[in-house]
Amino acid sequence: MTMIEAINNAIDVALARDPAVTVFGQDVGYFGGVFRATDGLQRKHGIRRVFDAPIAEGGIVAVAVGMGAYGKRPVVEIQFADYIYPAADQLISEAARMRYRTGGDWWSPITVRAPYGGGIYGGQTHSQSPEGIFTHVAGLKTVIPSNPYDAKGLLLAAIEDDDPVLFFEPKRLYNGPFDGHHDRPIRSWSGHADSEVPEEYYAIPLGKAKVTRAGEAVTVLAYGTMVHVALAAASETGIDAEVIDLRTLIPLDLEAIKASVAKTGRCVVVHEATRTCGFGAELAALVQEHCFFELEAPVERVTGWDTPYPHIFEWEYFPGPARVGAALRRTLEI
Structure with missing residues (x-):
């Protein structure tokens, strides 16, 4: 389907x-x-x-x-x-x-x-x-x-x-x-x-994230469309990134985030919405609070611009693999 x-x-x-x-x-x-x-x-x-x-x-x-x-x-x-x-x-x-x-x-x-x-x-x-x-x-x-x-x-x-x-x-x-x-x-x-979607009933519990790509070098937190952008960035850069599909923002699977960041020591947050007060700010704060001693680099955010949605510059506004890939490289250079 x-x-x-x-x-x-x-x-x-x-x-x-x-x-x-x-x-x-x-x-x-x-x-x-x-x-x-x-x-x-x-x-x-x-x-x-x-x-x-x-x-x-x-x-x-x-x-x-x-x-x-x-x-x-x-x-x-x-x-x-x-x-x-x-x-x-x-x-x-x-x-x-x-x-x-x-x-x-x-x-x-x-x-x-x-x-x-x-x-x-x-x-x-x-x-x-x-x-x-x-x-x-x-x-x-x-x-x-x-x-x-x-x-x-x-x-x-x-x-x-x-x-x-x-x-x-x-x-x-x-x-x-x-x-x-x-x-x-x-x-x-x-x-x-x-x-591959079964016709019959099944439910996925709210509050459970999913590892869509396992990796050891850096954790990428994403949801919705940005999951696919993050996967493309990992593939195109060749970086061994672990991509976490949050699936639900509230309730949030904090345990899955902590486990991944504890393993990789680095974190990049990706979302399409504007940067200031976007959900990525909450994710960055939670990672800093709960994974401070495991972090080897600052948490990176790749987001939309702090502007009204710029229709004429839609694809510049939209986070893509190049911008995400650059953030992945920055975290590994520290």
Whole structure:
């Protein structure tokens, strides 16, 4: 399966397994979603289970919060992650705090899906990476898959979770893995190990990272599209890098990070979002706190620029193998 097919299959499985699961959002019903993530699900499961919503992200999430408190498990789509800001108050002030403010009497088992990130020439309002904003909010969980197999297993785990989960989908990976070079053809998921997605149910626990490339020289922490960029950088430089796919940012698999950095003594953090207060800053701080005596070089960060998303300079903004490779070399020179 491609990633978009795996996401569609995950939602299909969830709808079939649990009558409490409901899917709604802009164009997700009759049309099947702008990226076809919900294609065919309304025809199969009916208009009461899969339905369209107005262009009102705050209202979509507010309804989901109410449905969750009532016993449903809503899966809502924000058409692009850039559009999630009108729903921020509902996510931060209501969904994230529900369990705590009621002493566990009520909770918010909602999943908010959103295509995120750049690399498809989507422009300033269709290319943002807002994960750092929401990882700051206690009570929200944040998941970002990098391949079809993980996308299905993590999405099913998110839907079954009793707390609100933001499920950011790297749209650059919907139809194939990304090697970081915009002048090369898009590769297909066909034949890729992580495209072998079972039709039946399976779940991947939230909070468990995965070693996608074992190595001894330096640890690379990445997620989503940047996992593939990190793998390309390791391959092109010939550096024996260990690439960790975080998969979930909150909860974070700190033990996997500590184990890898203790082994390599060096760490490079890669993400597409802007640098200042990006999630990489938290990762660098955690590595320094927990692995200080194992570190043999400062933690490096390779990120987007501290600017609004620069559509005209998209590929300069986008971290690629050359920038990541340079960071890998710097850590080894110290």
